[in-house]
Each structure stands twice: as C-alpha cells, then as structure tokens.
Amino acid sequence: MPRDDFALSSMSMPPLPVDLPLPPLPHITNTDIYRVILTHGSMYQAVKKFDLTGVDGDKIYDYEKVEHVGDAILGAVVTILLHDLFPRLREGPATILKGLLICNVTLAQLADRYGMTRNLIAAPTSYKVAQNLVKTRGSLFESWVAGVWYSFLEQDIHEILNDEVEELKEDTADSKPSQEEVVRAQESQTSLDEPGPTTVEVDTPDVETANSIVDESKTVIDELQEDKITDLVDPQQTETIPATTLRKTRGQAYDHIDKWLRPLFTPIAHYALGEMQLEQKRIDALAPPPPDVAFEIPQEWASEDRNAVGSCALLHEFAQRKLRSMPFYEDQIARGGMWTVKCILFARDGRKWEEEATRLTKAAAKNVAAWKVYKAIDPQEAV
Numbered sequence: 001m002p003r004d005d006f007a008l009s010s011m012s013m014p015p016l017p018v019d020l021p022l023p024p025l026p027h028i029t030n031t032d033i034y035r036v037i038l039t040h041g042s043m044y045q046a047v048k049k050f051d052l053t054g055v056d057g058d059k060i061y062d063y064e065k066v067e068h069v070g071d072a073i074l075g076a077v078v079t080i081l082l083h084d085l086f087p088r089l090r091e092g093p094a095t096i097l098k099g100l101l102i103c104n105v106t107l108a109q110l111a112d113r114y115g116m117t118r119n120l121i122a123a124p125t126s127y128k129v130a131q132n133l134v135k136t137r138g139s140l141f142e143s144w145v146a147g148v149w150y151s152f153l154e155q156d157i158h159e160i161l162n163d164e165v166e167e168l169k170e171d172t173a174d175s176k177p178s179q180e181e182v183v184r185a186q187e188s189q190t191s192l193d194e195p196g197p198t199t200v201e202v203d204t205p206d207v208e209t210a211n212s213i214v215d216e217s218k219t220v221i222d223e224l225q226e227d228k229i230t231d232l233v234d235p236q237q238t239e240t241i242p243a244t245t246l247r248k249t250r251g252q253a254y255d256h257i258d259k260w261l262r263p264l265f266t267p268i269a270h271y272a273l274g275e276m277q278l279e280q281k282r283i284d285a286l287a288p289p290p291p292d293v294a295f296e297i298p299q300e301w302a303s304e305d306r307n308a309v310g311s312c313a314l315l316h317e318f319a320q321r322k323l324r325s326m327p328f329y330e331d332q333i334a335r336g337g338m339w340t341v342k343c344i345l346f347a348r349d350g351r352k353w354e355e356e357a358t359r360l361t362k363a364a365a366k367n368v369a370a371w372k373v374y375k376a377i378d379p380q381e382a383v
Contacts, residue, residue, distance in 0.1 A: 015109065022264065025260075037143040074145050078269075085269055311370040338360055340357070
C-alpha cells in the first residue's frame with residue numbers, strides 16, 4: 001500500500017535505554033574553550049541582533065556560536081554512521097532516523113548522563129530554568145563536540161608522533177629476524193655458493209645489511225621519540241621548515257571525534273530504528289482497509305497527469321510573480337490507501353482558488369491539484 005513518511009516524521013524519540021553503554025568522554029585541555037562551551041547566554045546577557053556587518057564584533061563568551069559548529073560536526077558523523085550501518089535504508093527514513101539521533105531530546109539525555117548539565121555556567125537568576133530546559137542541555141552536548149574539535153587541534157604535534165612512533169616500534173620489532181631465521185639465511189647463502197650442475201645467480205640480501213637497516217630505522221624512531229627533529233626539508237625549496245610549525249589536521253580531529261561518537265551512537269541508531277519500525281506497524285494498523293473490489297483508474301486521469309507535469313513549480317512561480325502569494329496544501333489518505341490533496345491559493349485582493357485531486361501517490365495528487373488551480377486562474381496558460 002502506498003505510504004509516505006509523513007507520520008514517522010512527527011515521531012518523538014523515546015527515552016534512551018538505562019543500560020546504554022557510554023564511551024569515555026574526550027577531555028578538553030584548553031581551559032578557555034572549556035569555559036566557553038559550558039557558559040549559557042544569560043551569564044553575560046549580550047545584546048543579540050541579526051547583523052551581517054558584525055564580522056569584527058565583540059568576542060563571544062557563551063556556547064551558542066560553537067554549538068553551531070558542533071551541530072554540523074555531529075550531523076556529519078551521524079550521517080556517515082547511518083550509511084555504514086544501514087546502506088540499503090532509503091534517504092527518507094534515513095533522514096528521519098538521523099533526526100531522532102541528533103534531536104535535542106536525545107542529546108539532552110546524553111548531556112545528563114555525561115554530567116555536562118551539572119557543570120553549566122549561567123546567571124544565578126537563570127541557572128535552574130536553563131539547566132532544566134531540553135534545548136539548553138542538547139546545546140551543551142553540541143558545544144562539547146565543538147570543544148573537543150578545537151581543543152584537539154591545539155594539542156602539540158609530538159603527541160601524535162609519540163603514538164605513531166610506538167606503532168612503528170612494534171612493527172619494527174616484529175619485522176626483525178630471529179636467531180633461527182638468521183641461521184637459515186646463512187645456510188641458504190652457503191648452499192648457493194657451492195658449485196652445482198647449474199649455476200644460478202640469486203640476489204639474496206645480506207643478513208648483516210638487513211640488520212643494519214633495521215637498526216637505522218630504530219635510530220630514526222628513537223630520535224622522533226626524543227623530540228630531536230630539527231627541520232623538515234621541502235624538495236621544492238632550499239630553506240627548511242621548523243618541525244614546531246606542524247599542527248594536527250582537521251582530518252585527524254574528525255577521526256578523534258569519530259572514535260568517540262561512533263560507538264556512542266551505534267546502539268542508539270539500532271534502538272531508534274527498532275522504535276521506528278514499531279511505530280510504522282502501529283500506523284499500518286490504523287490505515288483504512290483496502291477496497292473490496294479492485295479500483296479502476298478513470299481514463300481522464302492519464303491526460304490530466306500528462307498536463308500536470310511540473311505544475312507545482314509552475315504555480316509557485318506564477319503565484320509569487322503575479323499574486324505575491326504562495327499556495328498551501330492539505331492532504332489525507334483516502335479509501336484504499338490513495339491520497340487526496342487540496343491546493344488552496346489566496347490573492348491579496350481577497351480572491352481564492354481551491355481545487356483537489358486524488359491519486360495513488362501524494363506527489364501525483366499534489367501536482368494535479370496545483371494544475372487545476374493554475375488552470376482556474378489562467379485557462380490559456382494551463383492547457
């Protein structure tokens with residue numbers, strides 16, 4: 001039966017499971033960033049206005065601006081996560097599922113469980129109210145994501161090198177030949193040196209040379225570990241680049257946040273999808289029963305559908321240009337699972353046009369209803 005996502009889009013996220021696992025919360029090492037992301041707007045009561053000229057305005061001391069950044073980062077992580085988890089889920093249900101995961105109701109619960117809410121900084125007169133608002137608690141979580149992002153980018157580059165050096169040391173230790181391998185290599189080299197019926201020259205690496213290469217590699221790694229890098233040479237330039245200019249990349253910052261948010265939202269995604277499926281079953285149970293007999297599509301529908309192609313966009317453009325108005329639509333499910341859509345348009349001089357159409361899908365019914373209104377306004381244009 002044709003079904004749109006209109007009902008699921010109004011679904012509310014239920015409370016998260018009590019036993020939801022929480023990955024460790026990433027620390028924010030920069031104290032200035034830490035204070036900003038926890039500070040409510042009531043603390044400074046700055047005058048807010050929509051001003052495009054305020055690019056060089058006053059410094060921002062509350063979380064509302066960084067919350068905007070955290071919302072974008074969180075949305076990207078969750079979108080990619082849902083595509084990885086459910087690659088065959090269509091974009092409509094995937095968008096609804098994403099909305100459930102990043103809505104303020106969900107984020108507020110996570111902020112409470114991580115203890116962000118009790119660290120809120122607000123004006124004494126507004127503290128209790130702000131602390132209990134779902135919007136405030138959800139904003140705290142988004143601002144924390146942004147705080148982790150910027151705090152990570154400000155950390156010293158050698159913290160990365162230390163992690164990478166440890167991995168290189170482990171790989172090098174595993175690649176160094178054992179005593180038995182050295183003996184076998186020497187025996188193999190001796191057998192190759194002995195004359196035989198057919199002499200074959202084989203380019204076999206010398207064991208001592210291999211060991212020296214490994215030792216040189218370990219020496220380089222030790223220098224990295226001891227922070228003895230003095231410069232990096234660009235092959236296209238003659239001057240050197242100091243190692244202290246290295247910074248963590250935004251790609252590394254994204255990976256850092258992803259390691260926290262992915263295991264956090266994976267069980268929430270499965271839980272929310274299960275709730276969506278239960279809601280869909282409930283909606284299907286309330287749908288009107290199918291007709292007893294097969295519905296015969298009227299012959300005139302075919303010609304109307306052909307004439308109505310693109311009518312929604314055409315009516316919107318006409319209404320804006322000629323009437324300085326916009327049409328609006330009312331829809332409902334008719335008997336047999338079909339859709340009935342009513343198109344209503346008001347002009348500023350009081351005139352009103354109202355038409356409706358029934359089709360197998362809501363989009364088709366909306367298009368035909370718009371075409372009928374357009375035809376009623378200007379019959380010559382609608383032919």
